[in-house]
Amino acid sequence: MFSPTSAMTVETQHPGDDAPANPPLVTIELHVNSAVWTLCVEPRMTLAEALRGPLQLTGTKIACNRGACSACTVWLDGVPICSCMMLATDVGTRSVTTIEGLASGEKLHPVQQAFIDHDALQCGFCAPGMIMSCAALLERSPQPSADDVRAAISGHYCRCGTYPHVIAATLDAAKMRRA
Numbered sequence: 001m002f003s004p005t006s007a008m009t010v011e012t013q014h015p016g017d018d019a020p021a022n023p024p025l026v027t028i029e030l031h032v033n034s035a036v037w038t039l040c041v042e043p044r045m046t047l048a049e050a051l052r053g054p055l056q057l058t059g060t061k062i063a064c065n066r067g068a069c070s071a072c073t074v075w076l077d078g079v080p081i082c083s084c085m086m087l088a089t090d091v092g093t094r095s096v097t098t099i100e101g102l103a104s105g106e107k108l109h110p111v112q113q114a115f116i117d118h119d120a121l122q123c124g125f126c127a128p129g130m131i132m133s134c135a136a137l138l139e140r141s142p143q144p145s146a147d148d149v150r151a152a153i154s155g156h157y158c159r160c161g162t163y164p165h166v167i168a169a170t171l172d173a174a175k176m177r178r179a
């Protein structure tokens, strides 16, 4: 769907690369957080780079940039994926949801609120990805166990060691949602 109120066009080159041998840009549409964006990107641009660069959705973090830490987790048609491992050109018409798209206006998603209430972040670098995976867990399992949460965040590296707080926050968010 192309929404005239939300559609935007952005032209971009891969950051820092001005070599004459650049491959030709490819025009794509990305469906992100209920908006449709038209971008001209290099074929090698990842979804994570497209989100953080031309779309300025910097809530999605890039840490390892090789599928090892899950900091870059977003939803693709509701399923958490590592956005550093997908080319922007491969997204197609699938719907991307980022941490910026999780709240309803000014109202935070219960998992976002619970992360604040439970002090489930220190430097915060892993938090957006963790929140996306925990929120996806609650979509498919409204009453998860602590082990379910552990499994949901098993691919996420938190160098600050917030895991116990993340588990408590997610279980609390599940209670809030059920209430």
Ligand code: FES
Pocket (backbone or CB within 6 Å): 061, 062, 063, 064, 065, 066, 067, 068, 069, 070, 071, 072, 073, 082, 083, 084, 085
């Ligand atoms: S930045 Fe994507 S998995 Fe680490």
Ligand code: FES
Pocket (backbone or CB within 6 Å): 120, 121, 122, 123, 124, 125, 126, 127, 157, 158, 159, 160, 161, 162
């Ligand atoms: S809060 Fe710092 S890496 Fe997780």
